[in-house]
Amino acid sequence: MVKTTVSLIKADVGSLAGHTVVPEPLFKVARKKMAEAKEAGLINSFYVFNAGDDLELLMTHFKGESSEEIHALAWDTFTAAADKAKKLKLYGAGQDLLVDAFSGNVRGMGPGVAEMEFEERRSDPMVIYAADKTEPAAYNYLLYKIFADPFNTAGLVIDPRMVSGYKFEVFDAYESKSVVLKTPEESYSLIALLGTTERYMVSKIWRASDDEIAATASTTKLALIAGTYVGKDDPVCMVRGQSGFPAMGEITAPFLHTYLVAGWMRGSHWGPFMPVGLKNSMCTMFDGPPRIVALGVQISDGKLASDDDGKPMIADIFEDLAFDLARREALDLASHLRRMGEFEPARLGPGAMEYTTLPQVLKSLESRFKKV
Numbered sequence: 073m074v075k076t077t078v079s080l081i082k083a084d085v086g087s088l089a090g091h092t093v094v095p096e097p098l099f100k101v102a103r104k105k106m107a108e109a110k111e112a113g114l115i116n117s118f119y120v121f122n123a124g125d126d127l128e129l130l131m132t133h134f135k136g137e138s139s140e141e142i143h144a145l146a147w148d149t150f151t152a153a154a155d156k157a158k159k160l161k162l163y164g165a166g167q168d169l170l171v172d173a174f175s176g177n178v179r180g181m182g183p184g185v186a187e188m189e190f191e192e193r194r195s196d197p198m199v200i201y202a203a204d205k206t207e208p209a210a211y212n213y214l215l216y217k218i219f220a221d222p223f224n225t226a227g228l229v230i231d232p233r234m235v236s237g238y239k240f241e242v243f244d245a246y247e248s249k250s251v252v253l254k255t256p257e258e259s260y261s262l263i264a265l266l267g268t269t270e271r272y273m274v275s276k277i278w279r280a281s282d283d284e285i286a287a288t289a290s291t292t293k294l295a296l297i298a299g300t301y302v303g304k305d306d307p308v309c310m311v312r313g314q315s316g317f318p319a320m321g322e323i324t325a326p327f328l329h330t331y332l333v334a335g336w337m338r339g340s341h342w343g344p345f346m347p348v349g350l351k352n353s354m355c356t357m358f359d360g361p362p363r364i365v366a367l368g369v370q371i372s373d374g375k376l377a378s379d380d381d382g383k384p385m386i387a388d389i390f391e392d393l394a395f396d397l398a399r400r401e402a403l404d405l406a407s408h409l410r411r412m413g414e415f416e417p418a419r420l421g422p423g424a425m426e427y428t429t430l431p432q433v434l435k436s437l438e439s440r441f442k443k444v
């Protein structure tokens with residue numbers, strides 16, 4: 073049977089009022105490019121949306137993961153949107169397009185990528201996550217809760233198709249290597265890695281009983297690619313749901329509460345992760361708080377299930393009032409943290425900060441430090 077590929081490729085190519093939100097003219101450019109590619113038969117369906125200042129291209133097709141044609145389409149779309157942003161003198165126009173020319177795969181060139189290829193089940197629900205003002209490891213806690221914490225995911229205990237657990241592929245961003253750990257047997261080792269968010273992040277998850285792909289997340293670390301500050305990675309993630317995978321409600325249950333992620337203002341602060349609907353997908357106060365949207369979709373015959381007019385049907389999950397508590401907690405935490413200004417732990421440690429004056433300060437004080 074032919075396999076369907078779902079690709080979510082994103083980039084910050086410029087935004088309205090600093091790093092706040094992707095404005096309509098950029099959506100227009102992206103939708104036009106996507107519609108042309110659909111017309112040409114390259115992709116089967118698409119949905120263009122934003123996570124704060126990041127433009128997100130959700131596509132389904134039959135070309136497999138890391139397809140040069142699909143990645144070229146995404147690159148071309150981002151380039152066109154960046155050109156528009158430059159014309160409008162929007163902020164940070166083209167900021168995530170780190171190289172001048174496309175060379176086969178957008179990985180390592182700035183954009184973030186999450187892709188998975190699978191044989192469709194009778195019905196295939198998914199949650200598409202996209203976040204702004206944070207890093208890929210922001211999904212570590214979330215994915216652990218969904219796939220390994222029986223207090224979050226009832227199915228791990230009471231669904232016979234899930235009790236054999238999951239396998240996590242963990243990426244080491246410092247050494248560009250990965251390791252696979254199996255839960256529940258290796259849960260403690262997995263937490264030891266995933267709790268070290270500066271370095272380790274989840275890249276893929278499979279169901280242990282049959283190695284069926286269950287989730288994937290982007291692992292781009294822009295700062296490590298560019299060697300300097302270029303903005304946070306603003307990662308994406310997709311999770312398959314139901315019938316032997318966590319239920320949609322188990323996939324989103326971790327957001328009953330907020331939790332802290334690295335990023336926020338100048339990529340240099342701990343901030344509460346705030347789940348929001350698409351209409352609130354913008355970063356404002358102290359350039360945040362870091363936000364995450366969750367789109368519920370169905371993959372159907374190679375496409376995003378669509379209405380009678382051919383428009384993809386999207387469940388804007390975090391729009392729901394069930395996530396009001398997490399939003400409230402996020403604002404409470406934000407107010408505590410912001411009282412601390414540039415003192416750790418509100419500010420990240422020196423190694424993780426995207427902006428810093430510490431080397432300059434130390435240099436200018438060099439001769440004044442006295443040996444004690």
Ligand code: F6R
Nearest residue numbers: 091205303304336337338339359
């Ligand atoms: C964080 C982010 C923003 C900027 C901040 C300063 O990922 O994009 O918080 O770091 O607005 O931006 P510049 O240096 O461009 O004025």
Ligand code: MG
Nearest residue numbers: 084091125164
């Ligand atoms: Mg930006």
Ligand code: MG
Nearest residue numbers: 125126204306
């Ligand atoms: Mg962003």
